[in-house]
Amino acid sequence: MHVPDGFINAPVSVAAGAVAASAIAVSLRGARRELDERTAPLAGLVAAFIFAVQMLNFPVAAGTSGHLLGGALAAILVGPFTGVLCVSVVLLMQGILFADGGLTALGVNITNMAVVTTVVAYAVFRGLVKLLPRKRRSITVSAFVAAVISVPAAAVAFTLIYAIGGTTDVPIGQVFTAMVGVHVLIGIGEAAITALTVGAVIAVRPDLVYGARGLTTPLKLRVGGELVDTPAAEPVTRPAAGPVPVAARSHRTVWLVGLVTSLVLAGFVSFYASANPDGLEKVASDKGIDAKVEDHSAADSPLADYGVEGITDGRMSGGLAGVIGVGVTIVAGTGVFWTVRRRRTPETEAATASSSSSSQLGESA
Amino acid sequence: MTSATAPSSPSASPPPSLEVAGLAFAYPDGHQALFGVDFAVARGERVALLGPNGAGKTTLVLHLNGILTGGAGTVTVAGLPVGRKHMAEIRRKVGIVFQDPDDQLFMPSVREDVAFGPASAGLKGPELEARVRTALERVGMEAFADRPPHHLSYGQRRRVAVATVLAMEPEILVLDEPSSNLDPASRRELADILRSLDVTVLMVTHDLPYALELCPRALILSEGVIAADGRTGELLADDELMRAHRLELPFGFDPRSVTMGA
Amino acid sequence: MGAGHAHKLYRHGHSPVHALPPHTKLIAVFAFVLVVVSTPREAMWAFGLYALLLAGVAYAARVPAGFLLKRLLIEVPFVAFAVLMPFVARGERVDVLGLSLSVNGLWGAWNVLAKGTLGVAASVLLASTTELRELLLGLQRLRLPPLLVQIASFMIRYGDVITDEMRRMRIARESRGYEARGVRSWGVLAKSAGALFIRSYERGERVHLAMVSRGYTGSMPVIDEVTASRAQWSYAFALPFAALVVCLLGWTL
Numbered sequence: 001m002h003v004p005d006g007f008i009n010a011p012v013s014v015a016a017g018a019v020a021a022s023a024i025a026v027s028l029r030g031a032r033r034e035l036d037e038r039t040a041p042l043a044g045l046v047a048a049f050i051f052a053v054q055m056l057n058f059p060v061a062a063g064t065s066g067h068l069l070g071g072a073l074a075a076i077l078v079g080p081f082t083g084v085l086c087v088s089v090v091l092l093m094q095g096i097l098f099a100d101g102g103l104t105a106l107g108v109n110i111t112n113m114a115v116v117t118t119v120v121a122y123a124v125f126r127g128l129v130k131l132l133p134r135k136r137r138s139i140t141v142s143a144f145v146a147a148v149i150s151v152p153a154a155a156v157a158f159t160l161i162y163a164i165g166g167t168t169d170v171p172i173g174q175v176f177t178a179m180v181g182v183h184v185l186i187g188i189g190e191a192a193i194t195a196l197t198v199g200a201v202i203a204v205r206p207d208l209v210y211g212a213r214g215l216t217t218p219l220k221l222r223v224g225g226e227l228v229d230t231p232a233a234e235p236v237t238r239p240a241a242g243p244v245p246v247a248a249r250s251h252r253t254v255w256l257v258g259l260v261t262s263l264v265l266a267g268f269v270s271f272y273a274s275a276n277p278d279g280l281e282k283v284a285s286d287k288g289i290d291a292k293v294e295d296h297s298a299a300d301s302p303l304a305d306y307g308v309e310g311i312t313d314g315r316m317s318g319g320l321a322g323v324i325g326v327g328v329t330i331v332a333g334t335g336v337f338w339t340v341r342r343r344r345t346p347e348t349e350a351a352t353a354s355s356s357s358s359s360q361l362g363e364s365a
Numbered sequence: 366m367t368s369a370t371a372p373s374s375p376s377a378s379p380p381p382s383l384e385v386a387g388l389a390f391a392y393p394d395g396h397q398a399l400f401g402v403d404f405a406v407a408r409g410e411r412v413a414l415l416g417p418n419g420a421g422k423t424t425l426v427l428h429l430n431g432i433l434t435g436g437a438g439t440v441t442v443a444g445l446p447v448g449r450k451h452m453a454e455i456r457r458k459v460g461i462v463f464q465d466p467d468d469q470l471f472m473p474s475v476r477e478d479v480a481f482g483p484a485s486a487g488l489k490g491p492e493l494e495a496r497v498r499t500a501l502e503r504v505g506m507e508a509f510a511d512r513p514p515h516h517l518s519y520g521q522r523r524r525v526a527v528a529t530v531l532a533m534e535p536e537i538l539v540l541d542e543p544s545s546n547l548d549p550a551s552r553r554e555l556a557d558i559l560r561s562l563d564v565t566v567l568m569v570t571h572d573l574p575y576a577l578e579l580c581p582r583a584l585i586l587s588e589g590v591i592a593a594d595g596r597t598g599e600l601l602a603d604d605e606l607m608r609a610h611r612l613e614l615p616f617g618f619d620p621r622s623v624t625m626g627a
Numbered sequence: 628m629g630a631g632h633a634h635k636l637y638r639h640g641h642s643p644v645h646a647l648p649p650h651t652k653l654i655a656v657f658a659f660v661l662v663v664v665s666t667p668r669e670a671m672w673a674f675g676l677y678a679l680l681l682a683g684v685a686y687a688a689r690v691p692a693g694f695l696l697k698r699l700l701i702e703v704p705f706v707a708f709a710v711l712m713p714f715v716a717r718g719e720r721v722d723v724l725g726l727s728l729s730v731n732g733l734w735g736a737w738n739v740l741a742k743g744t745l746g747v748a749a750s751v752l753l754a755s756t757t758e759l760r761e762l763l764l765g766l767q768r769l770r771l772p773p774l775l776v777q778i779a780s781f782m783i784r785y786g787d788v789i790t791d792e793m794r795r796m797r798i799a800r801e802s803r804g805y806e807a808r809g810v811r812s813w814g815v816l817a818k819s820a821g822a823l824f825i826r827s828y829e830r831g832e833r834v835h836l837a838m839v840s841r842g843y844t845g846s847m848p849v850i851d852e853v854t855a856s857r858a859q860w861s862y863a864f865a866l867p868f869a870a871l872v873v874c875l876l877g878w879t880l
């Protein structure tokens with residue numbers, strides 16, 4: 001799905017660039033909160049991992065193969081902020097070094113493949129993890145669903161961007177059907193691999209899966225071959241830290257995640273509810289966003305008027321989808337951002353301490 | 366603990382380079398690796414820390430400069446307790462050379478990598494350049510300053526890793542498995558370099574001949590505690606002790622037949 | 628994503644293009660591509676001129692045509708997409724060799740192909756005349772958030788290491804007679820991916836330890852800095868400026 005130069009017109013490319021830039025800015029702050037000073041090496045290595053994994057082709061059927069996009073995987077394994085950063089950096093480097101995806105289309109690519117996949121996947125994932133019983137299986141199931149939705153979501157986002165700034169007048173209905181159709185298939189593959197990968201990680205290092213962290217047991221001393229409990233003098237910060245973040249993620253988070261999920265779902269529903277996705281294009285041309293679209297959307301095409309439901313419906317639902325689709329990035333991004341920030345402030349220390357073996361490095365403060 | 370307490374624990378003047386007392390630690394996943402470790406290393410000593418895989422050697426190393434904390438017990442470096450208060454100072458004093466040079470060399474070029482430590486400590490300009498040059502000269506890698514680390518051979522990378530730490534002018538040099546994956550020539554070159562350095566060395570290894578070659582004193586870490594402490598030659602010659610802690614000498618190697626230059 | 632883009636991005640050389648400071652090149656390429664994208668597609672001659680401009684740069688940089696063309700292959704997947712356009716786009720149609728094609732779609736295909744190819748060629752020229760290290764310094768100089776530059780720099784430093792691990796895992800799988808075929812192989816591949824993630828993440832932790840051990844507290848010490856003189860800027864901007872002239876002509880003619 002790497003969009004090349006010249007596919008999307010210049011103004012929309014620039015606008016997408018702005019969206020991508022602000023999403024990255026939010027993620028940078030968020031990731032620092034998630035990982036502290038460990039951000040650079042960890043996110044860098046995860047980016048290298050995503051980069052490598054994108055080269056891992058998995059056979060689909062009859063000689064064809066697909067490759068992982070990795071947005072959902074990154075979001076689930078390392079959290080949404082770090083996930084956005086990792087995938088963005090991968091895309092940036094692919095664009096600059098390998099000419100994979102145009103430079104002017106960088107904003108479009110980052111918005112689609114880094115932001116939309118990651119945010120959608122994470123919102124769905126968190127929502128499901130909250131709903132399902134706290135078991136390992138629930139995590140894999142949630143991962144599957146999150147990934148399966150995230151890929152077509154990126155396709156939807158692409159269609160939206162194309163509807164606004166596509167340089168060729170391909171009927172949006174067709175773009176939509178083709179993109180979403182293909183990407184639902186890709187999404188299934190992505191979801192299977194993502195879920196299996198998350199499952200494999202959970203089996204070995206459950207503490208590495210963001211949001212599914214293990215508990216700690218108290219320390220023992222070996223005295224003359226016997227295990228005894230550590231003197232109670234040093235109950236240090238560590239043991240207390242483990243379960244806290246999970247517990248603290250309670251109400252407001254559930255609420256916000258629910259909100260974000262419903263926004264995302266609303267976006268989808270409105271799309272599917274509209275039997276005539278061309279309504280979207282109609283909106284685009286009515287609003288005069290792209291003069292070219294207006295010229296040709298008249299009735300020349302044999303496919304132009306297959307929708308009979310009336311423009312109003314199509315326009316409304318399409319418009320709704322449009323607004324939500326464009327807004328989802330920002331809303332979800334800031335939503336998650338706010339949650340994390342509010343949750344963090346009272347217990348930054350505890351949460352950091354729990355995040356991994358190499359914790360408690362707060363001496364920089 | 367069979368304690369043959371450190372042959373050299375000077376009662377007065379310079380505090381020992383390293384002092385570890387009652388150290389216990391468990392990882393967040395619940396696995397407990399250290400169960401109360403006690404030992405001291407005097408200034409200028411070269412000590413080997415021996416132990417089978419999984420004995421907790423690397424975990425111990427990570428405590429020496431405060432990367433892992435939060436368990437029980439204390440670590441003191443040249444009189445400074447390892448803790449948040451003196452962390453920057455501690456990290457400068459304890460130079461750890463990690464086992465995999467790829468982990469240690471994270472900058473895009475050798476020069477930048479060696480400069481990283483001193484630059485973090487605030488060194489700049491010609492002073493920084495001089496520090497980098499000296500460190501690279503001490504390991505004989507000055508000709509490779511502008512190469513990216515991943516284009517070097519494994520032995521060269523290991524030497525650069527030592528240089529990155531020397532550039533910080535540490536009080537004690539801690540080496541984690543320094544001889545692993547080295548061919549015999551690189552191994553000898555590294556030994557020569559280590560012998561030429563005038564710093565306290567703690568060498569964590571299960572390469573017993575290498576320990577005997579370089580370190581007069583050895584500690585055995587087993588199941589998360591110090592199980593023995595004494596002269597390296599004597600420990601290696603104690604078959605029963607060795608067997609009890611899964612330490613095996615290479616075929617045909619007899620520690621009694623080796624004469625050591627301390 | 629193509630398969631073989633692991634190596635040989637950069638061609639060592641001492642041409643004037645190589646010598647330019649990286650951030651001037653980045654800006655120049657970016658401006659050039661932006662100008663190209665803004666050119667009306669009907670001005671076919673303009674794209675010819677752009678191609679000539681790039682050829683001039685390639686000549687100045689002593690990048691051989693074969694090298695450039697080979698790297699252009701990255702575009703292939705989307706050429707396929709472009710080829711489809713004339714069939715699916717709407718608008719008036721023409722018959723070419725018995726096929727009914729959309730005029731609009733033909734223009735669209737041309738548009739995407741021309742602009743896409745020029746974009747790829749410009750990026751390829753940038754990557755083949757600028758070392759990775761320099762590119763990072765350039766990005767840093769262009770005020771990309773330092774954290775992002777650090778992440779990119781770690782990704783580049785360890786990209787090879789990780790892909791190498793993945794390759795070794797594949798060889799290990801295949802040495803034991805495993806062959807990836809169909810859906811049933813997904814489980815195995817996912818386990819490899821999981822293992823790879825754990826290895827990558829743990830290496831990240833170890834790298835972090837190594838950094839912290841040497842006094843890292845969250846920001847990279849500045850060791851190298853790149854600067855550009857006015858002359859270098861103007862030299863780098865010769866390309867996008869010439870392109871801009873062409874573009875303006877394209878709009879007015």
